[in-house]
Amino acid sequence: MPGSESGKQGVVVRIDPRRCIANAKCTTAAPGIYVLDEETGVAVLENEADATLQQLFAGARACPTQAITIEQFGRRVFPQILTPMFGVDDPDTGSGSN
Numbered sequence: 415m416p417g418s419e420s421g422k423q424g425v426v427v428r429i430d431p432r433r434c435i436a437n438a439k440c441t442t443a444a445p446g447i448y449v450l451d452e453e454t455g456v457a458v459l460e461n462e463a464d465a466t467l468q469q470l471f472a473g474a475r476a477c478p479t480q481a482i483t484i485e486q487f488g489r490r491v492f493p494q495i496l497t498p499m500f501g502v503d504d505p506d507t508g509s510g511s512n
């Protein structure tokens with residue numbers, strides 16, 4: 415067997431807790447795979463070994479802040495463009511009050 419961390423074609427999922435705004439989009443997209451950590455409140459991977467690639471990508475795509483990145487063989491494959499992180503930024507520009 416080729417040596418890969420997850421055994422899924424060299425795919426490694428990372429969740430950046432600084433980007434996570436805990437809106438649970440990923441946990442809705444892939445329940446039981448992405449879960450919100452009870453202590454920290456941010457998303458974590460729970461059953462990575464059981465997750466399908468589709469589930470991993472579904473959760474990553476659902477994340478509005480790009481907190482979830484997916485690497486394959488050491489190269490980021492999602493998102494293809496990772497926008498810079500600003501201190502406190504409103505990801506929902508223009509859809510607030512009125």
Ligand code: SF4
Nearest residue numbers: 434435437438440477
């Ligand atoms: S979708 Fe992104 S921001 Fe929302 S809980 Fe998951 S990782 Fe955090």
